[in-house]
Amino acid sequence: MSNAPLRVVHDGAPATARPVLIEIRALAKTYRTQDGAVPSLRPLDLDLGEGEFVAVVGPSGCGKSTLLKLVAGLIRPTSGEVRIGGRPVVEPPDDVGIVFQNPVLLAWRTILRNVMMPAEVRRLDRAAHLARARALLATAGLSDFENKYPWQLSGGMQQRAAICRALVHDPRLVLMDEPFGALDALTRERMNLELQRIHHETGKTILLITHSIPEAVFLADRVVVMSERPGAIAAIYDVALPRPRTIDQMGNPVFADLARRIRGHFYPQGQLAPGPSPQAHLD
């Protein structure tokens, strides 16, 4: 395996020598419910380099979303800590953009005003950010829709608008929680290409939570595989495929081998049944 363009890393350090942006140290989360404590994340360590694209895959309920919310400062860890740019996260940090599984656009705002909202809330320079919002919408193919309301757009268009919104204040870090989970397969592939282009052009650090192994391999510099609940890091794979990657490369043996190896983590746990499954259309 030494000559394969894959490298299995267990120490959670970035593949290449990038300056570290996010340090996750012994991070654990246990939810307190009426039925007692429900451990969601076992202590885990992970570093994200500046400009790195990291994808997290894992079975449902493995704590992927918990991990993202902890990094976003939306919930407090039970133990351990997250540092962004050296500063511990105790509340939502400043230069972070978030995309959820649902677009979560405000129905009473036009698309442009939805995209402008982060700038508006932070009282950033209006003219500059208006131009930026329009430029983002243009690259997302939504120029003709900036004065429409969210319900007038398709699901894929709404999600593109949500991504524009996450980028409008030029955050260093973009967190995405299964952003394409609700989209059909074709739209999803187009969005993957779009996201790769955004990452390539802006050099943002992106943490992507996804169910889809092909999506993770296609987009990420590193794929973090999580085990069943309570979640922990089962393995981390470097994706050494050259960029820009094309959809055709999904048929590439290196790609297929990596996807197969990642998938192998789930079969023993019985999470992904062989044969037709929700993931089947992506194979």
Next chain:
Amino acid sequence: MAANPRRRLLARALDSAWIRPLVMMVGLIVLWDLAVRLLRIPPYLVPAPLDVVAAFRSEGGELLAQAVPTTLATLGGFGLSAVVGIGLAMLIAGSRRVEAYLYPLLVFSQSIPKVAVAPLFVVWFGFGMTPKVISAFLLGVFPVVVSGVQGFKSLDPDMRDLARAMKCSWLQTFRMVSLPHALPSIFAGLKVSVTLAVVGAVVGEFVGANSGIGFVLQRSIGNFDLPTMFAALVILALIGVVLFALVDLVERLAVPWHASQRAPIHATA
């Protein structure tokens, strides 16, 4: 040449939303008149429609003058209902503790018939505007609270997370996210509230007032002046309908984006 468009215009007028209830009402009035004539119902039980029209002619000015204090009391009570109701809804939706303490009591208080406690307000506040406004408020506030709580609580948790991730202040979250999200529900409550506020104002006038439609109703019943009483009822219904229409209009202007209001936007877009 002109006949065809004119006929089309007539067809469209007959098809419009407001003409159907009007046709229905005219039919009911005719039925009423026929019933009074054919069944020989004495006028001290049910006056004929024309008697009511006559009462309008002789007492119209007086009735309109008396409609003013009733309308003012209604508006006062409704305004209080809106402000206090939305405030209470925010508190209840915002804190589980406030909800636990306040909500059951609020529901409990609704089971007390307002008509029974209205005389108390006369004892406390005298025969002026105050007891009427309070009576209107007590009837009008509950639907605003219930619908407001429902509106504020139905906010998607993702949307709340989004607001926090954007670093919205409390006020920004309220102004940009929670309130607009709750507005459609709140308006549903306000529409119920405004019609109940009319009832509340009249109840207030029943128990102790020297002006208002409620006062006219009681006086005309006392004198067996049923035509005037019926005329007063018509005025009362008109007050309710006009106020309801006003709230409806404000809703159209305030939440044009909501699913219930979408058709007109789509036409202009």
